[in-house]
Amino acid sequence: MLLFKSLPDGKTLVSKNGIVDLGFFSPVSSTDRYVGIWYHKIPSRNVVWVANRDKPIKKNFGMLSINTEAHLVLLSHKRTVVWSANSTTKALSPFVQLLGSGNLVLRDGKDQNPQNYLWQSFDYPSDTQLLGMKIGWDLRAGLNRRYTAWKNWDDPSLGDFTVEYALHNYPDIVVRQGPTMYLRVGLWNGVWFSGISHAMKNPLHEPKFVWNKDDVYITHDVKNESLVTRIxxxxxxxxxxDIIWIEEDQRWTTFSFAPSDNCDRYNVVAKWKLCNG
Incomplete structure (x- = not known):
């Protein structure tokens, strides 16, 4: 199934290139049901996006569908709306498609432009940045694409570890632990960001920074298209x-991480010296 108007629990939507799945899942230690996206061919189910993070369904009778108002909605077993992805434009012939990039999109079948999305999951990220996703702002729409970690490895509800672009005269990416500043990635220097100690050109990703009157965001392209990577x-x-899938070993491995040492953290005192955030 490549596109749908309704998807019941127990069925999955697979992208055309066979890279990702959309469906219902439960964490290991819970029977709660969530709608998520994960890799199709990788044995461990690594969920990269979750719709109803703080509103799980309690029974296996959920339905993801398009309602009469052309909105994508998640219905419980009682047919009440648990989660919705409201679009600003009503489609004449709406349908949902899962792209190979991992982007779930709502489209109008009568629109000849395949990139005219009425809604897309890439605008509402969870804890994972995939290639092509943005961290930052659509200033015209007032849309802040911020990332929030899972509460823990087995609980997809919203945690207190967040990443977003802070808008001021010189915007930069800030990481917070609750309300407390945890890490400032710093200003863009044309290659990477100045506020981390390993500020160097990444051999895996090609970053692209956009800053104009309409948009402020960072996105990444992959340098080797055979690699499966995620942040x-x-x-x-x-x-x-920064994680890579190693096909030969059938496992994920961490290529890099931040903060890489204590001085990467914001405004802390490390052993023998003061670290300036």
Whole structure:
């Protein structure tokens, strides 16, 4: 199934390139049901996006569907709306498609432009940044694409570890632990960000920074398209992890992480010296 108007619990939507799945899942230690996206061919179910993070369904009778108002909604077993992805434009012939990038999009079948999305999951990230996703602002729409970690490795509800662009005269990426500043990535220097000790050109990703009157965001392209990579904001470790799938070993490995040492953290005193955030 490549697109749908309704998806019941027990069925999955697979992207055309066979990279990712959309469906219902339960964490290991819970029977709660969530709608999420994960990798299709990787044995461990690593969920990269969750719709109803703070509103789980309690029974296996959920339904993801398009309602009469052309909105994507998640219904409980009692047919009450648990979660919705309201679009600003009503479609004449709406349908949902899962792209190979991991982006879940709501489209109008009568629109000849395949990139005219009425709604997309990439605008509402969870704890994982995939290639093509943005951290930052659509200033015209007032949309802040911020990332929030899972509460723990087995609980997709909103944690207190957040990553977003702070808008001021010179915007930069800030990481917070609750209300407290935890890490400032710093200003863009044309290659990477100045506020981390390992500020160097990443051999895996090609970052792209956009800053104009309409947009302020950072996104990444992959340098080797055969690699499966993701950036995860992990609350258990309070770290930003750059992770690669190793096909030969059938496992994920961490390529880099931040903060990489105590001086990467914001405004802390390390052993023998003061670290300036």
């Amino acid at each position: 995860v904001f992990n609350q258990t470790l309070y770290s930003v992890l």
